[in-house]
Amino acid sequence: MLTFLATNANQLILATEELGEINDGGLLASLAWLIPVVPMVAAFAIVFFGRRLPHKGWELAMGAMGFVGLYGILLAFATMNGEITYEGAISMGEFGPIVLEWGWMVDGLSSMMYFVVGVVGSLVFIYAKSYMAGDIRFTWFFASFSLFAGGMLVLVAAPNLIQLIVGWELVGVASYLLIGHYWEDHDNSSAAIKAFLVNKVADVGLFLGVIIIGTTAGTFRFSEILAQVAAGENDLLKKFAFLGGLALFIAAMGKSAQFPLHVWLPDAMAGPTPVSALMHAATMVTAGVYLLGRTFPLYFVEGYAVDVRPIIMIVGALTLFLTGLIALVQTDLKKVLAYSTLSQLGYMVAAMGAGAYTAALFHLFTHAFFKGLLFLAAGSVIHSVHSNEMTDMGGLRKYMPTTYKTFVIGSLALAGIFPLAGFWSKDEILVAFGKASGGAANFALYLGIAGAFITALYMSRAVYLTFFGEFKGHGTPHESPKMITVPLVVLAGFSLVAGLINMPGFSSWFTELTAVRFTVMGDYHPKAINFGMAAAGLSAALLGILIGYVLWSKDAETQAARDKFRIPLLYPLLERKYYIDDLYMDGIVRPLRGPVARAVDWFNGHVIDLFVNGAGALAKFVGKYVYRFDQSGLDSAIIASAAATGAGGSVLRLLQSGRVQQYAVMIFAGTVVLVAGFIIF
Amino acid sequence: MSFGDWIGQLENWVFAVLAFGTLAGAILVVHSRNVIHAALGLVLTLGSLAGLFLLLGAEFVAWTLVMVYIGAVIVLFLFGIMITRAPLGYEIDLSHPTSVKVTAAIVAGSLFALIGWAFLDAFEAVEFAAVDGPTRTADIGISMFTNYVIPFEVMSFLLLAALIGGIVLARQDPEEADE
Amino acid sequence: MIVNQFLILGAAVFALGVYGVLSRRNAVMVLLSVELMLGAVNLNLVVFDRAFRDELAAGQIFSLFVIAIAAAEVGIGLAIILLIFRNRSSANVDELDLMKL
Known part of the structure; x- marks a missing residue:
């Protein structure tokens, strides 16, 4: 009997033999299911055997991540050269029109994500070995870390919406474990x-979006849904595309931490620094941008969810501007970087809204390298001075030269200084804002240029307060070991050159890579440098650095004297993060918590108890009559038989030990003997 | 059917992997000295069983098993383990001493031998009848709500009784709590 | 695939469950082993259903019933264990020999 599972497995083996065709990627693409599976298997293997291995499970996590990194590099180049678009699927069951499938996707977009997750992930894992050394839950940390990366890869590999939910939730669970590591x-x-609850709120959007789009399109596969969108024939889908697109965007707002659902991300700094680095650079927060990129034609093709795009642009622009301002007043080095991530995510999301698919993904790509670098460098600093607060730092330039140099490279890349990675990607986003028409695009453009200025300002503040002036902490800081500095240097190298692969007039490698998909849509990539926009962005950044230099390059002893960004009214507003956390706490959590608890208590006390007590009273009532009958009529008969039973019982009581399991032994042994007897005779 | 033919079928390889998972999990359940490991062993066994059901084409049963057992029952067990404050680490007296274990092993072994012998005797090398695709969930639903609707109603009543029984049993007696 | 390979596997899991019921001291572990036995029974039901090509899918329906009963059984069983634990602060089966009175 051949079943579906087995049939599919057979097809899998057959598919690997079709090496002739170049378009479906052949062996390389049909084996790509290994990418999400290997880290997941490694995560479980670490839980079970990690403790007994010489490196306490790190080697398994590292091996899995290194495999993903190498495979990702290979796939990115193969996809680029061969224009591979491949979709594998194994049917897991059918329920009416709903088909459950497990699959994997190889195209430009997913290869790019494999590449980023694999490479940044490998470097972070190398770094984490040294950073986490001596931690009491070292093995457990690497198990959940592998699960985190594996969940993200499941999400990226997903060729259908159902599997996307699985990966989405896996990332959420793993992030919960990692943020709560201590x-x-x-x-x-x-x-x-x-973090878990805010993400859950947004997940409602994901579920609604998947249900709306899946049921109106009649399929959960991206390729089929987007083909319908491109063909423009499904009127039902057209009618509900706005709602579905909006729901999916709400999901993306949660995972990619867009205003006003951004509150979880800064708090997520509670996790170990390698977690922050991976979470902010390659996994988790990029998931929302990835989702928008994956479903991009839905937002792009006229007649579908195009009306969501102004909303996306406004939310993204608000995020990039407002969170950038908060970064100016933070004293915790990691929080500065966290708010800067929020700001950069705002750029990516707003760019998606402006219709600049490539530019948004390109910023995701370059951001992964320099933000990973900045977090790892910050971790190196924190490791050395044993404090997150910038008030305990200062003057580290002399003590930690490698960390200092790489951090400055990362900061310049983030600020968008020519010719580092951030310049090219941010410039492309600004050009896209300029190209897009409408009030929302202009709004995004102005806030985008202002955001470039703020980015440079808070990064120069962080650099001056951390590395210049006099050291204010305790003890003598020292440079971190090689295991920590080598990933920094590698990432600094990427931050220097990553922008060149999509430099107008020089290379359009990245544009062509991300355009390799089943459903290709029109997209804008500048053929030559737009000097006006580049000058605007660059001068805003340079102005930011200049003001930063004037304000913070001089050393000062007290915190108040060092922090010169204390504008009345604005400063307390930023310090309290626009009172959004307070609003959530006082406006939603507290008013709800009391009444809900009271309602549950009332229901328990009145409704459930009523049934339970009623059943008890009934039993008591019946019992009274049974008792009377028992006392008068039955007793005499029973007394007589009791005497006989008592005599027998005195013999049999030796068997009655009261031990339940001895009785069970007798039952089973008796069954065996009886059945064997029946069979034999 | 010779062993060579048997091993040549791909689904038998899938079966072998799943059977290994089932048995490994079962051994973990009965033999582990760590309570949590035993519960996870049950997850492994039931997960592999669900895989076997998929292999047999019983998709609805497989996913019900996953949802009810791995989703709900295991959580209930973990609660039970935590509430009874069973030590979460390794514990020696989770099982009886060796003498009892030997008795148990003899009884269980002879039971296995008996059942196994009966099956081998009755079915020898009977193969599955050729079936076109997995069972449709719709068929199960139609059958359940027509031919088997009375057992189904009995089952609902049983669940209701268990619900009330569970509340009555676990509820702290108000008088007792006052003392 | 032959029918027997599934049946023998079911028998093995059932026997392991019996072994667990008999050899475990902790009541929660005994319940876990009972779940193993129920799982083995489910496997047999589904295998026979598919082997005989039952038109009414009786085997699968009854395995669904077994799953439902098992859920109820775990609920009640754990409630009983909880009660015993509350009264005797121990969940060991061999300390419960009140039945001999």
């Missing part, structure tokens, strides 16, 4: 819960 501290576990 759960002994109450703040950390509540940060983990906060």
Whole structure:
């Protein structure tokens, strides 16, 4: 009997033999299912055997991640050269029109993500070995870390919406485990819960979007849904595309931490620094941008969800501007970087809204390298001075030269200084804002240029407060070991050159890579440098650095004297993060918590108890009559038989030990003997 | 059917992997000295069983098993383990001493031998009848709500009884709590 | 695939469950082993259903019933264990010899 599972497995083996065709990627693409599977298997293997291995499970995690990194590099180049678009699927069951499938996708977009997750992930794993050394839950950390990366790869590989949900939730669960890694501290576990709950709120959007789009399109596969969109024939889908697109965008707002659902991301700094680095650079927060990129034709083709695009642009622009301002007043080095991630995610999302698919993904790509670098460098600093606060740092330039140099390269790349990676990607986004028409695009353009200025300002503040002036902490800081500095140097190299692969007039490698898809849509990539926009962005950044230099390059002893960005009214507003956390707490959580608890208590006390007590009273009532009958009529008969039973019982009581399991032994042994007897005779 | 033919079928390889998972998990359940590992062993066994059901084409049963067992029952067990404050680490007296174990092994072994012998005797090398594709969930639903609707109603009543029984049993007696 | 390979596997899991029921001291572990036995029974039901090509899918329906009963059984079983634990602060089966009175 051949079943579906087996049939599919057979097809899989057959497919690997079709090496002739170049378009479906052959062996390389049909084996790509290994990419999400290997880290997941490694995660479980670490849980079970990690403790017994010489490196406590790190080698398994590292091996899996290195495999993904190498495979990702290979796939990115193969996809580029061969224009591979491949979709594998194994049917897991059919329920009416709903087909459950597990699959994997090889095209330009997913190869790019494999590349980023694999390469940045490998470097972070190398770094984490040294950073986490001596941690009491070292093995467990690497198990959940592998699960985190594996979940992200499941999400990226997903060729259908159902599997996307699976990966989406896996990432959420793993992030909960990792943010709460030091759960002994109450703040950390509540940060983990906060991240989980905010993500859950947004997940409602994901579920609604998947249901709306899946049922109106009649399929959950991206390729089929987007083909319908491109053909423009499904009127039902057209009618509901706005709602579905909006719901999916709400999901993306949660995972990619867009205003006003951004509150979880800064708190997620409670996790170990390597987690922050991976979470901010390659996995988790990029998931929302990836989702928008994957479903991009839905937002792009006229007649579908195009009306969502102004909303996306406004939300993205608000995020990039407002969170950038908050970064100016943070004293915790990691929080500065966290708010800067929020700001950069705002750029990516707004760019998606402006219709600049390539530019948004390109910024995701370059951002992964320099933000990973900045977090790892910040971790190196924190490791050395044992504090997150910039008030305990200062003057580290002399003590940690490698960290200093790489951090400055990362900061310049983030600020968008020519010719580093951030310049090219941010410039492309600004050009896209300029190309897009409408009030929302202009709004995004102005806030985008202002955002470039703010980015440069807060990064120069972070650099001056951390590395210049006098050291204010305790003890003598020292440069970190090789295991920590080597990933920094590699990432700094990427931050220097990553922008060149999509430099107008020089190379359009990245544009062509991300355009390799089943459903290709029109997209804008500048053929030559737009000097006006480049000058605007660059001068805003340089102005930011200049003001930063004037304000913070001089050293000062007290925090108040060092922090010169204390504008009345604005400063307390930023310090309290626009009172959004307070609003959520006072406006939603507290008013709801009391009444809900009281309602549940009332229901328990009145409704459920009523049934339970009623059943008890009934039993008591019946019991009374049975008792009377028992006392008068039955007793005499029973007394007589009791005497006989008592005599027998005194013999049999030796068997009655009261031990339940001895009785069970007798039952089973008796069954065996009886059945064997029946069979034989 | 010779062993060579048997091993040549791909689904038998899938079966072998799943059977290994089932047995490994079962051994973990009965033999582990760590309570959590035993519960995870049950997850492994039931997950592999669900895989076997998929292999047999019983998709609805497979996913019900996954959802009810791995989703709900295991969570209930973990609660039970935590509430009874069973030590979460390794514990020696989770099982009886060796003498009892030997008795148990003899009984269980002879039971296995008996059942196994009966099956081998009755079915020898009977193969599955050729079936076109997996069972449709719709067919199960139609059958359940026509031919088997009375057992189904009995089952609902049983679940209701269990619900009330569970509440009555686990509920702290108000008088007792006052003391 | 032959029918027997599934049946023998079911028998093995059932026997392991019996072994667990008999050899475990902790009541929660005994319940876990009972779940193994129920799982083995489910496997047999589904295998026979598919082997005989039952038109009414009786085997699968009854395995669904077994799953439902098992869920109820775990609920009640754990409630009983909880009650015993509350009264005797131990969940070991061999300390419960009140039945001999």
